[in-house]
Amino acid sequence: MRRPHPDLVATERRERLRRKGWWLLGAALLATWLAWAVLDSEATSSPPAARADAGLQRAAPVAAAAPMQPPADAGALSRQQQLAHWQQRLAHAEATLAAYRHATRYPRASQPLAWHADQAEPNRPVEEEHALSRDDARVRLRTSQERVFVQGDESVGFSVAAADESGATVPLRVLHASAREIAPAGAGSLYPVVPLDFNDDGRSGDAAGGDGNHGARLQPKAQGFAGLAGQIRVEVHLQVEGRQGMTYFDIFYTSEPPAVWQGKVREALEDGSLQFYLPSIVRDAGRYVAKARVDDANGTPLALLTFNDELPPGAQEMRLTLFGKLVRDARPAFPLVVRDVDAFLLRPDAFPDRSLMPRRAGTVHTSRDYPLDGFSDAEWNGEERARYLDELGRDVERAQEQVSRLAAGPR
Amino acid sequence: MSISLRSIARWALVALAVAAVSTQATNYTVWVKGRGTAGTPGDHLDFSYWGSGSVDAGVNKVAANWDGKGHIAAQNYRLRDALDCYCTGGNWCYLAAYSAGDMMVGYALDLYGGTARKKKMPTPNSQGVCPDHPDGTSQSGWNIKWALVAAGAAGGSELANVGAWAVSEDLVSDLKTATARSLYNHNNTAGVWFYMYAGAKGAAYSAILPGQDDEVVAYHSSGAISGSSGGAYCNPRDWFCNDLTYGTAAAQGGRAKWSFHSVFFRDDGEDFNHYVNGSWSGIAGRMRSDVVVYAK
Numbered sequence: 001m002r003r004p005h006p007d008l009v010a011t012e013r014r015e016r017l018r019r020k021g022w023w024l025l026g027a028a029l030l031a032t033w034l035a036w037a038v039l040d041s042e043a044t045s046s047p048p049a050a051r052a053d054a055g056l057q058r059a060a061p062v063a064a065a066a067p068m069q070p071p072a073d074a075g076a077l078s079r080q081q082q083l084a085h086w087q088q089r090l091a092h093a094e095a096t097l098a099a100y101r102h103a104t105r106y107p108r109a110s111q112p113l114a115w116h117a118d119q120a121e122p123n124r125p126v127e128e129e130h131a132l133s134r135d136d137a138r139v140r141l142r143t144s145q146e147r148v149f150v151q152g153d154e155s156v157g158f159s160v161a162a163a164d165e166s167g168a169t170v171p172l173r174v175l176h177a178s179a180r181e182i183a184p185a186g187a188g189s190l191y192p193v194v195p196l197d198f199n200d201d202g203r204s205g206d207a208a209g210g211d212g213n214h215g216a217r218l219q220p221k222a223q224g225f226a227g228l229a230g231q232i233r234v235e236v237h238l239q240v241e242g243r244q245g246m247t248y249f250d251i252f253y254t255s256e257p258p259a260v261w262q263g264k265v266r267e268a269l270e271d272g273s274l275q276f277y278l279p280s281i282v283r284d285a286g287r288y289v290a291k292a293r294v295d296d297a298n299g300t301p302l303a304l305l306t307f308n309d310e311l312p313p314g315a316q317e318m319r320l321t322l323f324g325k326l327v328r329d330a331r332p333a334f335p336l337v338v339r340d341v342d343a344f345l346l347r348p349d350a351f352p353d354r355s356l357m358p359r360r361a362g363t364v365h366t367s368r369d370y371p372l373d374g375f376s377d378a379e380w381n382g383e384e385r386a387r388y389l390d391e392l393g394r395d396v397e398r399a400q401e402q403v404s405r406l407a408a409g410p411r
Numbered sequence: 412m413s414i415s416l417r418s419i420a421r422w423a424l425v426a427l428a429v430a431a432v433s434t435q436a437t438n439y440t441v442w443v444k445g446r447g448t449a450g451t452p453g454d455h456l457d458f459s460y461w462g463s464g465s466v467d468a469g470v471n472k473v474a475a476n477w478d479g480k481g482h483i484a485a486q487n488y489r490l491r492d493a494l495d496c497y498c499t500g501g502n503w504c505y506l507a508a509y510s511a512g513d514m515m516v517g518y519a520l521d522l523y524g525g526t527a528r529k530k531k532m533p534t535p536n537s538q539g540v541c542p543d544h545p546d547g548t549s550q551s552g553w554n555i556k557w558a559l560v561a562a563g564a565a566g567g568s569e570l571a572n573v574g575a576w577a578v579s580e581d582l583v584s585d586l587k588t589a590t591a592r593s594l595y596n597h598n599n600t601a602g603v604w605f606y607m608y609a610g611a612k613g614a615a616y617s618a619i620l621p622g623q624d625d626e627v628v629a630y631h632s633s634g635a636i637s638g639s640s641g642g643a644y645c646n647p648r649d650w651f652c653n654d655l656t657y658g659t660a661a662a663q664g665g666r667a668k669w670s671f672h673s674v675f676f677r678d679d680g681e682d683f684n685h686y687v688n689g690s691w692s693g694i695a696g697r698m699r700s701d702v703v704v705y706a707k
Contacts, residue, residue, distance in 0.1 A: 137618030
């Protein structure tokens with residue numbers, strides 16, 4: 001599914017102009033701006049220049065409109081420059097309006113998963129690479145951690161390996177490794193510093209012995225951090241070919257969940273969209289944020305569904321909406337699979353900023369079959385969208401007025 | 412007409428003019444700083460982080476200052492207060508974000524961008540909090556036309572990974588690439604487009620930062636490359652490294668950008684580094700020149 005974009009004009013011509021003389025562009029813009037300041041008495045706006053794309057008008061850079069030779073009539077040149085720039089602003093305004101309309105035909109809470117590609121597999125390990133130290137970048141450390149946000153009885157696996165400049169794995173020796181709470185500023189930690197056994201022997205969290213990857217596993221609740229709601233740092237001090245280095249991993253741990261899932265998912269086709277109701281028992285009231293992924297029957301990624309709303313204590317349902325038009329446009333094979341649900345209580349202006357609910361990895365719910373014509377084909381029409389379309393439409397009108405006024409005058 | 416009636420009419424016209432002005436929509440340019448303690452939190456007129464406050468930096472410029480060292484989550488209310496002040500009701504905003512300010516904006520839009528916001532009057536107190544609009548109504552989200560982002564650090568920096576900064580600083584731990592990329596959904600911008608300015612005049616830490624960099628953030632972050640970790644992205648003349656592409660296209664090698672993010676400026680000439688230096692310098696200065704043109 002295509003992703004929306006307004007396109008920016010950052011053309012090769014623009015780059016040549018920049019290399020030729022940035023000051024020429026600045027002078028032309030300054031002159032034009034001075035003219036606008038006199039003539040433009042309204043609060044108007046245009047976004048940056050848009051790269052052309054199918055369906056959107058290419059807008060020429062402002063500099064391209066500035067003539068390179070002196071005009072016969074200074075007044076006409078000024079008007080020409082103004083017209084060129086307002087034409088560009090009109091193009092930008094039209095592109096912005098079109099892009100916003102295209103981007104918001106589905107509500108924020110129900111969008112194609114392709115638009116959120118890095119949210120599709122939330123339970124994949126985070127794999128990174130960085131220099132051994134700030135003073136030695138010839139040796140690279142390859143690290144992985146199973147997750148960043150950890151809840152309840154969950155454990156987290158970590159690993160580190162070293163590679164030389166050619167990318168070949170080289171031996172490393174872990175000098176010492178430990179996990180400790182990163183306490184809030186000014187506060188001491190009430191939790192112990194827990195040693196961790198990073199090894200390459202295939203034990204205690206190491207996936208496979210002798211492969212160069214040194215692994216360890218931390219289960220916060222069982223290893224000294226029961227009751228913590230905060231940040232835990234795993235530090236690994238190591239040595240590669242006689243050179244010292246360090247890597248660290250941060251996780252954010254919630255010992256006790258603010259709410260728990262309770263019961264089966266309920267679904268209902270309502271007002272042309274498919275609603276999934278996830279029942280829960282809320283202990284701590286507040287704003288809950290939940291995300292769920294939806295694939296079709298062939299495993300094709302379909303949608304990212306988001307819940308973001310206040311919940312009081314007690315038995316509550318989180319409603320995740322699969323928007324009708326999204327279904328009509330994607331034409332998925334039924335039944336649909338709801339998978340990989342994560343949720344948390346948002347703690348505004350605090351750190352950590354969330355208390356995690358239990359993770360629901362894998363398939364959470366399989367839908368019934370539905371005919372496509374049971375879903376609405378209407379675009380999202382929320383108050384926010386109407387407000388934006390109205391304002392961006394006014395930008396177009398204002399720019400068009402200027403273009404019409406300037407075009408009617410002498411060139 | 413007697414003199415007294417003439418005076419009454421004059422004052423009535425003045426009152427009408429005042430009423431008209433008070434309801435006229437106004438555009439604001441909200442500057443969101445990065446790491447560093449300059450710029451008094453809550454003082455929207457304090458541009459000391461950036462440089463001279465008299466410099467043109469867009470229509471009705473305001474500085475959404477935060478402490479520049481605390482956790483993004485804990486300091487985010489400073490930005491939300493500013494957005495409530497200037498980007499609600501009939502008023503609209505352009506955003507100009509820099510470095511960790513990229514993460515500030517993205518975090519706010521993902522987690523709060525769809526929440527009910529009380530409409531405010533743009534007259535902040537010393538803490539940067541504005542009074543409610545007299546009509547007492549609310550709206551969903553803010554009014555933001557677009558965001559320009561220079562040296563965006565929403566993807567984190569490897570300088571945080573290797574301990575080049577004090578890892579005890581709260582913000583530095585947020586800037587660890589794995590943490591920065593998992594902190595919020597970078598694709599959920601409430602429909603607001605982020606136009607990225609990526610500098611490449613990096614030298615001191617080029618061995619630590621993958622691909623091209625501006626000495627603090629690499630192209631994978633300033634160029635809005637998606638994913639749970641960074642990677643090496645370069646200019647076209649760097650043959651042995653995938654290109655950071657312009658626009659919304661995936662980078663060379665296939666890694667997508669975050670949705671609603673578009674690379675507007677790529678520093679092919681390696682002319683712009685990361686540092687504002689209190690004088691509107693570096694890649695932020697390059698961005699400012701476009702803010703001046705477009706934020707009207």
